Amino acid sequence: MALQDVSQDVGQPKVALFNDPKIRGWVYQIVLLVVIIYLVVVGVQNMFANLAAQNIASGFGFIGRNAGFAISQSLLEYSQAESSYGKVYVVGLLNTVSIAFIGILLATVLGFLIGIARLSHNFIVRGVATVYVEIFRNIPLLLHIFIWYFGVLRLLPHPRNSGDLGWLGLLNNRGWFAPKPLPQELFFITAIAFVIGIIVTIFISRWSRQRQAKTGQQFPVFWTGVGLILGMPVLVFLVTGTPLEFDYPVAGGFRPSGGMTIIPEFIAMLLALSSYTAAFIAEIVRAGIMAVNKGQTEAAHALGLRHGPTLRLVIIPQAMRVIIPPLTSQYLNLTKNSSLAVAIAYPDLVSVFAGTALNQTGQAVEILGVTMLTYLALSLLTAAFMNWYNAKMALVER
Amino acid sequence: MKRRILSVIAGTAVLSLAAGAASAATLDDVKSKDSVQCGVSQGLPGFSNPDQDGNWTGLDVDFCRAVAAAIFGDPSKVKFTPLSAKERFTALQSGDVDVLSRNTTWTMSRDTALGLNFSVVNYYDGQGFMVRKDLGVNSALELSGASICTNTGTTTELNVADYFRANNMEYELVAFEKADEVVAAYDAGRCDVYTTDQSGLYAQRLKLTDPGAHIVLPEIISKEPLGPVVRQGDDQWLNIIKWTHFAMLNAEELGVTQANVDEMKSSDNPSVKRLLGTEGEFGGAIGLGNDWAYNIIKAVGNYGETFDRNVGPDTPLAISRGVNAQWNQGGLQYGPPIR
């Protein structure tokens, strides 16, 4: 009976149009779309009305205009007299990228060390690592930045009595005045040797892996690599007559002259960002290592591997699969957090472009739009790269 | 279905229209909400600074009180919105505040391109430099190579750029988002020089650990006429703001003070009579009561009194009248006659 009824119903659906999930779904979506479009249209209309009423210019004409203000750190040639707002953007972006890049490197090294220390059998190492993690990740980053910044400023001496680091230059509260390398004519040969060293090392490591897979014989890739990448350029460097000179900073005046300056804002940002992020990375590393089955360690020991090779060849490669996805988001966080530089006047993208340039031009929509899209692009690029890496590291199952 | 969607859209459209139509003449707006919304700084001693109990004091604050007194006869009918340098113009343009009384420099581009109207100059200022005494610097021309702290979003960073370029000097600029951070960084020794409007230097010096160890250099490198700002397109409101200041100037010139304003009401001087509304209908012309100026002076005093009370020689800022003296005392403050 019942069966028959059902089959009849399927034959001639009596369902109201609105009860058809497909149609209903589309109706919902169209409603959503209309609402969004409506909001956007109204918002944009309001914006143009407001801009017109307030006489604020719109468009990107300002990009070519002369900015006219100074920036305390620039990787490019920047002069307040000639450089445009476009240049300000590039300078800010490079500053953001450089602090994020160096910060990521430092945070990774520190984070891995502390993460492994968290699992140490040495009570005091474990304890110190735990205290570090708990203290650093439970205090807001902005507070870290302020503490580092004012700490750095107060601890470092006045330029009048700069700390002398010998061949490393001078250190005072205007920054670290490091010797500036001045490559001479023949220096390019050393650079070429360095690049060749890297390429050859890559080939050797491939070849040795294949040979090991075939014959089981190992090849000292590491030491060969050191020789090729470091030894060969040094040799070339010496043979070509040390074609590199240094411009040493000289104390005097308001601050040392010559050399290259690493401003205290950079130092403080770097220390704050990397020590803060390292606490999170340490937890990720610890969780990753703990996720590796204990049997793996035991089996490795049973095969006669010592503690070091066990960690390096067995545990870490497996732990990496667990570690990489959350590590990616920490890298992204660090990049985004570098925008807090605005609080201590490190000239990053937000500080010089979304800060000073925005204040001078008043074009909030364009400038904030560009800034946000830039960060979005940085985030998506990092995510894409890490996804690719993750896919490469992922367990290949048959 | 379609019709329903349409009706919803129509409803929302009406909603936004209705909201759009809500803006009217500023004076009516102010009267209907029963208070003046006044944009001030986030804390600049002498000009607009909240004390420990949250009461605002300062020259710019007194100006807002004067406006409230002129309109309502009650100086307490004013609300203060602390604004950063960055937000101030947006806040005024979008109607968050009715008047911006926040040591804002009058420049041509702001007056014309930003849709704002500068009304009067209630403080003539100029950008100066503060340095540590032990640097041994006596002139700004000796500052080549110095690190300079300032805050972003103002005319100061452009002025300093011009000045150093014109004199062929090098410098390192460290620009912070907030004035407090500039003070902290300068105090911590990050910079040799702190630059902002000279009045600001005197004010911020009070916040340093050891104010006595710093001096303000004599050079003034720019013109910084500071004054209240309103939106363009509301002449009545602009007039109220202008004449509030002028009434305070005229009162000082005529010797009318907070203390004697009641006796002066019976004065025979026709200028005083017109000022205090015992003769003529001047208040009505700007949409206010005839005792508007009386209320101002009764509430906050004349210009000289507010100056002395907030920034004058007897205050911690100890700023002399200088160019802010009355025109007949060799200064620039000149109140057009009320007649």
Add this chain to the structure above:
Amino acid sequence: MSDTSNNPSAAFVRNEMIEQSAAPARAVGIVAWLRGNLFSNWVDSVITLIILYGLYLMIPPLLNFAFFDAIWSGTDRTACTTEAQGGVRAPDWFGGCWAYVDAYFNQFIYGRYPDDEQWRVNIVFIMFFGGLAPLLIPSVPFKQANIIFMSIVFPVASFILLTGGNLHYTGFLLPGFVMEPSATRFWVDYAIITAVVLAIGYGVSRGTDSDPEPMVKMVLWIMGGLAVVLALFAVPFGLEPVETDRWGGLLVTLVIAITGIAVSLPIGIALALGRRSNMPIVKLFSVIFIEFWRGVPLITVLFMSSVMLPLFLPEGVHFDKLLRALIGVAMFSAAYMAEVVRGGLQAIPKGQYEGAMALGLGFGQMMRMIILPQALTLVIPGIVNTFIGLFKDTTLVLIIGLFDFLGQIQSSFTDPTWASPVQLVSGYMFAAFVYFVFCFGMSRYSAYMERRLDTGHKS
């Protein structure tokens, strides 16, 4: 087989047990512990010694600063400065100035909230912690009543208490020539809106051949409830109105963090469902929304809400500065919340969905009764962690000029009454301590819930 113990004649057999001898000194007690944990080999020993030396360098000065050399009472900077700096301390004195923190304590908690009105903030704090504690402890009964209290009574009451209530409505729908702006016009407008929504609800129910009653009832409940809340906001309770620019300190920190999390939870759930939906437009919108907010730094979001948002509003409509920051924070954390909730949704076995559908439950019913209760319970630790992040991130509002806890501490540094070389250190140390206490406490709770929720059924 001979039993030796029963054979007394064998002289070489002992009859009594040997006394248990003590374990070798190197294997028990403190020595063994030291050997095992600190000095198991020479590398270990070197590391241990280096760290011990580091701790020796760090801990005693820290303790001296925080406790032994600290100043606990005083009235101004003389208490916390050396004689050379104009104070009363010995030349090489360096200690915490807790007297300064004490003098400013009130401001750190309430900002510039008027002294006479601070009892209102206190009541809000008590209501919050009093309502939250039993909610967080799994064994306390009356969870449902508690949730209603926290989600309805508490927000309404704290809004009225904090702002003073007594809002004036002027209407929003009818144009000015029909009716003068007044509270009456507002309620007329409200009635019109309610009628429209009712009509739509009725129409939808009729259109779908279902009983219109539940729909109408629901609309009436929601609109009625909202009306009661709005009416309450307009009641003149006689509370002094306190503008938000007088709020500050811990109060602002908590208001932003709690409002942020409370608003972001429902939006986050909607976005998470949207992202898992099979409707392409809904899914696309959710993905873009989530990825956009997650891809940009919070500070640019705050800049946007403080500088850009006013431009998108119609002329004459303006939002309070705090409200603008709240909108930015809510959008931002909604995106993060969506990802947390999505994690929970993914952890629910497919069988649950299929089972619910097999029972004939609709999408709404399935989510409300089967999926969300399970998923949300699973992600409690994630929500708490998001909250910790948000709590720490509220410090960023100081950059746009709001005075949160850290902002308030920073602004106190410019007070010449307490200016001294130790002021900054003391202030930041106190800030660090307070943030640590809050965040560490929450992270412990999150870890506890994680252990509790870990049923051991995971693969």
